[in-house]
Amino acid sequence: MTTTTAAPERKATPISAVFARFLSRHSSWIPVFAALGILLLMLIVAEAYFGNFLTPRVISALLLDNAYLFILAVGMTFVILTGGIDLSVGAVMAFTGMLGASMLRDGVPTALVAPIMLGLGALMGLGVGVLVQYFDVQPFIASLAAMFAARGLAFMVSLSSIKVEDPAILWLQSTRLQTGVGGWYITPTGIIALLTVLAGALVLAYTRFGRTIYAIGGSEQSARLMGLPVVRTKLLAYVVSGLCAGLAGVVFTAYTGASYPLNGIGTELDTIAAVVIGGTLLTGGSGYVVGSMIGVFVYGTIKTFISFLGADQSWTRIAIGALLLLFVVVQRLIVARSSRR
Template sequence: MATLTEERRSTSSSAVSYRRFLSRHISWVPVFAAVIILVVMIAGAMWYFPNFQLNRIMSSILLDNAYLLVLAVGMTFVILTGGIDLSVGAVMAFTGILCAKMLGDGVPVAVAIPAMVLIGAAIGLLIGVLVQFFDVQPFIASLIGMFLARGLAFVVSLESIKVDNEGLLWLQSTRFSFAGWYITPTGIIALLTVALAAFVLRYTRFGRTVYAVGGNEQSARLMGLPVVRAKLSVYVISGVCAGLAGIVLTAYSGAGYPLNGVGTELDTIAAVVIGGTLLTGGSGFVIGSMIGVFVYGLIRTIISFSGAEQSWTRITVGALLLLFVVVQRVIVSRSALSR
C-alpha cells in the first residue's frame, strides 16, 4: 500500500513538473513541432528514396532558398509586433532588377549592393510611417509598398536584365565544401542574417521591446518602452532584408526580372508561421523561421523527387499552416488561462 502511494506521489510530482516546464516554455512548442516535422520528413525521404543524400539535399535547400530565409528574418520581426509586410516580394524584385541595371551601367558592386539595402530600408520606413503616424492598417500600408515597389521595378525595365558582373555572380558560383556538405556565399549571408537577428531579439533591449509590443502594446507604452521606435524599426529591418534578398536572388538567378517574387510574401509568411511565430505577435523565434524555410524547401524537394506536380507543394504547405494555426490557438488559450 505504501509503495502504491509513493508511486502515485511520484506520478503526480512528474505531472506537475511537466506542466510547469510546459507553461514556462510554451512558446517553444510550435518550434519543437516544426523540428519534429522536419526530422520525420527527412527520415521518410531517406527511407523512400534510396538516392536521397542528406548532406547534398540540405545544402541544396539552403542554396535555393537563401533569399527566402533572409526575407523570413525580416518578416519575423514584423509579425512579432503583430504586423504584416506584404511588400517584401515586390521590394526584392525592385532591388534585384535595379541592381542588375546599375551593374550593367558600370556602377561598382561595392556601391550597388549598399544602395539596394538602403532603398529597401526606405520603403520599409515608408510603410512604418504609414502604420505608426497615419494609423493605416499594416495590411493596407504594406500593400501600398508592394504596389509602389512592383511599379518601380517595371519602370526600371519590362524585361529581364542579365548580370555579367563577376563580383555579384561570385556570391553564387563559389562553393565551400566539407564532408559532403557545401555552402555558397549567399547561404553564408542568409545564416549570418539569422544569427544576427537571433542575437538582437534575445540579448538586446530592442529585441525585448519587440516582444513586449507584440504581447501588449498598451502595457509596453505604460512601461515606458520606445514603442514608436520599435514599430518603425521592424518595418525598416524587413525592408533591409528584402533589399538584401533582392541581391541574393539576383546573384542566384544571374538576372533581374520585374516579376520576380510574385507570391513570395505568402511563402515567407507561411515559413514564419510554420516556424512557430504567432500571427498575433509577442511569441516566436528567428531560429523557428529558419526551420520553417527548411520545411518548405524540403516539401518542394520531396515532391520533385516523387515526380508529382508542384501544386502539391501548395496543398501540403496549406495543410501544415492549418495545423500550426490550430497549435497557435491552443497556445493562446493556455496563455490566457494561466493569467
C-alpha cells in the same frame, strides 16, 4: 558514540521530465519543437521512400536554394512579433534586384550597387512603418500599397529581364566552399543567410530593441505605459524587414543570374507561411528567428520532396497550406491555454 546517517540518494531526473518541465514554463517553444519534429519526420520518410534524399548534395542544396527566403523570414519575424505584417517583401526584393542589375549593366561598381539596394529596401520598409505608425493605416493595407508601388517601380526600370554578368555578384552563388567531409558544401549566399539568422536571433534575445518588440506584440498599450519606445521600435521593425528584402534582392539576383520584374510574386506569402510554421504567433509577442529558419527548411524540404516525386509544384502549395492550417490551430490552442493560466 556518534552515528552517521547517510544522506538519501537523489534520483536522477529523466530527460523527458526536464523537457516537459521546460515546455510547461516556456509554452512559446512548443510550435518550434513541433516544426522541428515535422521536419525530421519528413526527412526520415523521404529517405525511406527515395533512399538517396539525406545526402550532402541534397541537404546542402536546401540552404543554397532558399537562402533568400531565410533572409526574408528574419525580417518578417520582426514585423509579425509586433503584431504587424509586411506584404511588400517580395516586390521590394524584385525592385531592388531590377535596379541593381540595371546599375551593374551600366557599369556602376558592385561596392556601390549593393549598399544602394540595401538602402532602398530599408527606405521602403520605413515608408510602410510611417504609414502604420503616423497615419494609422492598417499594416495589411500599408504594406499592400508598398507592394504595388515596388512592383510598379520594378517595371519602370525595365519591362524585360536584365542579365547579370558582374563577377562579384555571380561569385556569391557560383562559389562552392567544400567542407572536405562527405561532400558537404556551402555558398557565400548561404553564409550570408545564416549570418542574418544569427544576427536576428541575437538582436531579439539580447538587446533592448528585441525585448521591446516582444513587449509591443504582447500588449502595445502596456508597453506604452511602461515608457518603452513603441513608435521608434515599430518603425525599426519595418526598416529591418525592408533591409532584409533589399539583401534578399542581392542574394536572389546572384542565385538567378538575372533580374525580372515578376520575380518574387507570392514570395511574401511563402515567407509568412514559413514564419508561422516556425512558431511565430500572427497576433505578435511570441516567436523566434530560429523557428522561422526551421519553417523555411520545412518549406524547402516539401519543395524538394515534390521534385523528387516528379509531381506538379502545385502540390507544394497544398502541403504548405495544410501545414499552415495545422500550426494556426496549434497556436490558438496555446493562446487559449495561456489565457486559462
